[in-house]
Amino acid sequence: MSLLEVEDVQTYYGESHILEGVDLDVNEGEVVALIGRNGVGKTTTLRSILQLTPPRSGSIRYRGEELVGKDTHEVADMGVGWIPEDRRIFAQLSVEENIRVSVPDGESIGDGLRLAFETFPDLRDHRTRDAGNLSGGQQQMLAIARGLVGDNDLLLVDEPSEGLAPLIVEAVADALESAAEHTTLLLVEQNLPLALDLADRFYVVDKGRVVDSGATADVSADDDRLRRYLSA
Numbered sequence: 001m002s003l004l005e006v007e008d009v010q011t012y013y014g015e016s017h018i019l020e021g022v023d024l025d026v027n028e029g030e031v032v033a034l035i036g037r038n039g040v041g042k043t044t045t046l047r048s049i050l051q052l053t054p055p056r057s058g059s060i061r062y063r064g065e066e067l068v069g070k071d072t073h074e075v076a077d078m079g080v081g082w083i084p085e086d087r088r089i090f091a092q093l094s095v096e097e098n099i100r101v102s103v104p105d106g107e108s109i110g111d112g113l114r115l116a117f118e119t120f121p122d123l124r125d126h127r128t129r130d131a132g133n134l135s136g137g138q139q140q141m142l143a144i145a146r147g148l149v150g151d152n153d154l155l156l157v158d159e160p161s162e163g164l165a166p167l168i169v170e171a172v173a174d175a176l177e178s179a180a181e182h183t184t185l186l187l188v189e190q191n192l193p194l195a196l197d198l199a200d201r202f203y204v205v206d207k208g209r210v211v212d213s214g215a216t217a218d219v220s221a222d223d224d225r226l227r228r229y230l231s232a
């Protein structure tokens with residue numbers, strides 16, 4: 001049994017049929033990338049898993065348990081974390097406070113801070129700064145750190161490199177690699193070389209369906225196999 005099993009998921013926004021039967025699996029410990037053009041349904045796939053936009057039909061099982069029909073907070077409580085495109089850190093809170101509030105009730109805040117700062121030493125250097133004053137890359141690291149200390153076994157990460165300068169993208173990639181030592185990652189990433197570098201396996205989404213998948217070791221970023229789905 002895979003950690004996450006998505007089967008024939010059909011999701012709508014109103015009457016717009018966005019996901020037309022998405023199938024994918026994520027195994028424990030893996031990094032899996034969802035790739036594809038703008039607007040093909042990658043974010044909607046993550047939102048469907050989280051039950052933020054509940055699918056109209058299909059099945060999404062996490063550790064064998066059906067998520068469709070649950071509330072988002074129940075999915076979160078089961079250990080599925082989300083790092084959305086807009087990162088959603090608390091700009092007015094310090095780096096440390098942002099991490100503290102992500103540690104679930106009953107868990108050790110000290111352990112959470114240790115994990116965050118060991119994984120992202122850069123954040124330790126800025127622990128008292130307001131998160132809103134961090135660079136875009138540091139904010140992304142903080143968002144990932146918050147996901148990590150949230151006691152999540154699966155993190156859904158949406159476009160972590162978006163809007164970041166190339167040097168910062170490298171730092172975020174390192175951060176995701178560190179995160180992957182602790183948790184399973186399902187990653188939406190438009191930056192194909194980055195996605196292939198980070199992930200063990202990929203799924204190509206096009207027009208609301210998975211149209212290709214495989215091991216990242218078997219493809220390269222300039223393969224026609226991938227390019228034909230990714231160029232505009």
Ligand SMILES: Nc1ncnc2c1ncn2[C@@H]1O[C@H](COP(=O)(O)OP(=O)(O)OP(=O)(O)O)[C@@H](O)[C@H]1O
Pocket residue numbers: 013016018036037038039040041042043044045
């Ligand atoms: N809240 C919404 N209401 C209506 N339509 C939406 C909504 N959110 C997204 N869509 C539409 O659903 C389709 C899929 O969007 P989605 O965000 O999943 O794509 P994506 O592959 O993640 O691309 P992007 O990188 O642009 O986010 C798009 O056509 C988009 O316009």
